[in-house]
C-alpha cells in the first residue's frame with residue numbers, strides 16, 4: 001500500500017502504518033487539547049492507540065487463522081478507518097473462510113471479556129473507593145468499544161467480516177458464485193437501509209453505506225471472474241495482438257506507439273522473437289522528461305518480469 005511505513009515485524013508479518021493514520025492521531029490530539037489541555041490530549045491519544053492496538057490484534061486473528069490453513073499474510077496496514085490484513089489468497093473451502101472471518105471478531109470478544117472480568121474484580125475491591133479514576137474509565141470505554149467492533153464487523157455485508165461469514169455459510173450448501181451473489185445482494189440491500197437511515201439520523205451511516213455498496217460490488221465481480229476462468233489456462237485470458245518494439249527503438253518511437261495504440265506496455269522483441277523486456281507508459285514518460293527523444297528505449301525497459309507459461313491454470317497465476 002502506498003504512503004505507508006513499516007513499524008514492526010511480528011510473527012513474520014509486516015505491520016505498516018498509513019501516513020493518514022498519523023494525521024488522524026495528530027488531529028485527535030489537537031481536538032482534545034483544545035477541549036481540555038495537555039491531559040485531555042494525552043488521554044485521547046493513548047485511548048486511540050489502545051483502540052488501534054485492539055484493531056491490530058483483530059487483524060492478527062485473521063492472519064494467524066489463515067496461517068493455520070497455509071495462507072500467508074505478507075502485511076497488515078493500519079488506516080484511520082481500521083486495519084487491513086492482506087492475505088495472499090482467499091481459501092476455497094467455505095469452512096476455512098468461516099474460521100478465518102470469525103477469528104478477527106473473536107479476538108475482540110476475548111479482549112472485552114478480559115477487560116470486563118478485570119474491571120469487575122477491581123470494582124469489588126474498590127467498591128467504597130473512587131470509581132472515577134481516569135484509567136478505569138478508559139478501560140471500561142475500551143471494553144465497550146471492543147464490543148462495538150464485534151457488532152460492527154459482524155454486519156453481514158462485504159467488506160465486513162460478517163459478509164464473509166454469510167458467504168461461507170451459504171457456500172456450505174450452494175456453489176461459491178451463487179453464495180457470493182446472494183451475500184452481495186444482502187450487502188447492497190443493507191447499504192440502502194443504512195443510507196436511508198443515515199439521511200435522517202447519522203451522516204456517518206451514509207459513509208458506511210457507501211463502503212458496503214462498493215464492497216459488495218467488488219466481491220461479486222471477483223466471484224464472477226473466478227467462475228468464468230475456472231479451469232481455463234492462461235493462454236485463454238492472454239491478449240495476442242501486441243504492438244512490439246524492436247531492440248533499437250528510440251524513446252520517440254515508443255511515444256509514437258503510445259499515441260497510436262491503446263496499449264500501455266510494449267514488449268521489446270529481438271529478431272528471433274525473444275522478449276528482451278517491457279517498456280511501460282510510465283517508463284516512457286519519465287524517460288522523456290530526463291532524456292532526449294533519440295535516446296534508446298531499451299535503456300528504460302523493465303527486465304525483471306515474472307514469466308508464466310501459456311498452459312498454467314489462470315486461477316493460480318492471477319493472484
Ligand SMILES: [Zn+2]
Pocket residue numbers: 058059062104105153161
Ligand atoms: Zn476483520
